[in-house]
Structure formats: structure tokens, C-alpha cells
Amino acid sequence: MARFFGSTRSPSAGCLLFFFALLWASLFISPPPGQAAPPQKKPQELVFLNWPDYMDQGLIRKFEKLHGVKVRQVYYETEEEQVRLLSLTNGKGYDVVLASMVNGLSYLNRKWLAPVDADSVPNIRHIDPAWRRLAPEFMKHAVPFSWGTMGIVYRKDLVKGEVRGWKDLLAPQEQLRGKILMIKDRRDAMVPALKMLGYSVNSTSMAELDVVERTMLAQKPFVKKYGYPSLDKQSQLVKGDIWMAMVYSGDALTLQELNKNIAFAFPEEGTSLWLDNLVVMASSSKKNLAMDFINFLNEPENAAQLAEHIFQATPNLAAKKLLSPEHLRNTIIWPDEKTMLGSELYGPLPPRVEKRYNSIFLKTSEGLR
Incomplete structure (x- = not known):
């Protein structure tokens, strides 16, 4: 005699009881004949x-x-x-x-x-x-x-000398022709010229913006594209197709993890926050x-x-x-106090000034996006 749950019933009797228990439960679990089970509710x-x-x-x-x-x-x-x-x-x-x-x-x-x-x-x-x-x-x-802030990353194994400010991005060495990446955003892209020239990132002066436009157009032959660096091993900065770029601070750290030759500089003229x-x-x-x-x-x-x-x-x-x-x-x-003092947050611009920012960005990035 086999032992089932401490009892002395025969195996065949136990199996029959188990079968009827399953049959009884199925009356409550299974859908009626011809009717599909209700679909599970999507989260x-x-x-x-x-x-x-x-x-x-x-x-x-x-x-x-x-x-x-x-x-x-x-x-x-x-x-x-x-x-x-x-x-x-x-x-x-x-x-x-x-x-x-x-x-x-x-x-x-x-x-x-x-x-x-x-x-x-x-x-x-x-x-x-x-x-x-x-x-x-x-x-x-x-x-x-x-x-965070914005700054400059560059390939220290390819760029000669130390990069210290926006002037190194806007008036670069001849060897950087076609090797620069600028951020594809109308406000961000204008920060280097605005700060290098001693203007506010929220400048509303049309005369100042005229100078900014000329500065950015002079830089254009050195710019490969307007966009954002990819943050993986296929990044143009990692591979060496791009030698210098403006980036958000956090992205710089990701790129440095991918290539030890990528250096970062907070521009001495100040930046945007x-x-x-x-x-x-x-x-x-x-x-x-x-x-x-x-x-x-x-x-x-x-x-x-x-x-x-x-x-x-x-x-x-x-x-x-x-x-x-x-x-x-x-x-x-976490920038030091000096960097923070030289940084500005963007503010809203009057519509006519917004239009001028847009026109400068479109003209300087045309054919490079």
C-alpha cells in the first residue's frame, strides 16, 4: 500500500479523486464552450x-x-x-x-x-x-x-596646444578646417560668439548680433556640421573625424570614458548655464x-x-x-565658483530679436546640418 498524505488509500482511488477535483475546478476556470477567454488587460x-x-x-x-x-x-x-x-x-x-x-x-x-x-x-x-x-x-x-553648463571637448592628441576659450573654437588653427562640430540649436550655437565678444547670451542689441553673425560666418569653413556628438564608440570624436566640438558638460564625461584623448575645457570667457x-x-x-x-x-x-x-x-x-x-x-x-560666475541662464527674447537669432543660425548652419 502506498502512502498518500498520510492515508492508506489505494493509488487508483487517489487518482480518481484528483481527477474529479480538477474537473470541478475547471467548471469555474474554463470559459463556456464556444467562448474565448477574456483578453488580458493592457497595462x-x-x-x-x-x-x-x-x-x-x-x-x-x-x-x-x-x-x-x-x-x-x-x-x-x-x-x-x-x-x-x-x-x-x-x-x-x-x-x-x-x-x-x-x-x-x-x-x-x-x-x-x-x-x-x-x-x-x-x-x-x-x-x-x-x-x-x-x-x-x-x-x-x-x-x-x-x-549643467556648456564647454569644449577636443582631441588633445590631434589639436596642438591647450584649448582655453571660445576663441579657440571660433578662430581655430588652420588644421581644424572641416573638423569642428557645433551644437544644432539656435541659442546654444550663438553662445561662443556672444561670450567671446563680451556680450550676454541674452543680448537684444541688433548691432551686437550683427557682429555675432560675421564672427560665425568667418568660422563656417572650419565647421563640419551642426548637430550633437553621438555618445558611443562610433562617435566622430572618438574615431577622430571631429577634432573639436561644443558640448553639454555631462556629454563630455561620457566621451572621455570612450577615449582617453578627449579633453574638456570650460571657456575662460564664460558660458551658458x-x-x-x-x-x-x-x-x-x-x-x-x-x-x-x-x-x-x-x-x-x-x-x-x-x-x-x-x-x-x-x-x-x-x-x-x-x-x-x-x-x-x-x-x-560641479563647476567651481569662477565658472559659475561666468555662466548665464537663457531668458526669453522679444519676438523681433528671436527672429534675428533664427536668421543668424539658419545662415551660418546652412549646408552643414
């Missing part, structure tokens, strides 16, 4: 408009598992492309957007942004108040995400989920992990306390 989807390579995918998966949702990231390659994508639908179809200050102010004026406050995003309390004071009305609709922000679109039907996502990214541990992953400075003060000493000591990520 709710959050659409996030973001730069490529600007997020820790481990954090995305953690949020998805925590909330039982799917985060779909839509990528843009330039600030202009982001504006174009959102303008096609007046912001509809997107839930969370990573927006610069300049773009964010424009979206606010178009009434595309939903309000964000401490009730909807409790972790907003960790954000440095200094950043939130920059544009009070905009900051009622945004949560600062990361900040940028702040990226997370905003929720007013047209979103998933505002609560969008707020939860922003709140999740601002949990101090998550914000610290993200800052280390993307090589950027975080405006989250609680997260800053959790960063590694190596990250905090890196002066490309």
Missing part, C-alpha cells in the same frame, strides 16, 4: 518625451513594476524637434516632457502645462529653492531635473500617474542614482548628500 501607458540616453532604464523598470504600468519613451534629437513634435498636436499624446527653461516658458505661454505642487509631487520639497526662484510662475508647473525640467502636459489624461512618476524620480535614492548614471548635477539637495565622493569632486559636473 496603463505613460508617454515620456525625452532626450536619448538621458534616463536610467533600471529606474524605469522599477517604476513600471511598482505601479503596474508601461513607460513609453519618445525621443527627440534637438530642442527644435521637441517643439515641432509638441506643436503638431498642441501637446496632446504626451504625459511627461523634459523641457529646458526656454522651451518650458514657451509651453507655459501656450497653456500646455499642468500645475505641479507639493500635494501632487511631495518630493518637490527636496529641490533646491534657489532653482525654484529663477522663474516663479514657470516653477508652479515644473520640477527641476538636472543642470542650462536647467532641464520635468513638466506634465495639461492635455494628459494620466496626470496622477505622471505626477507619481516625477515624484518617484525625486525620491532621494532614485535622484542620486539617476545623477550618477547620466553624469549630471542634480538640483535635489537630499540626493546630493547620497552622491559618491568621485561624482561630487568632478568639476565638470
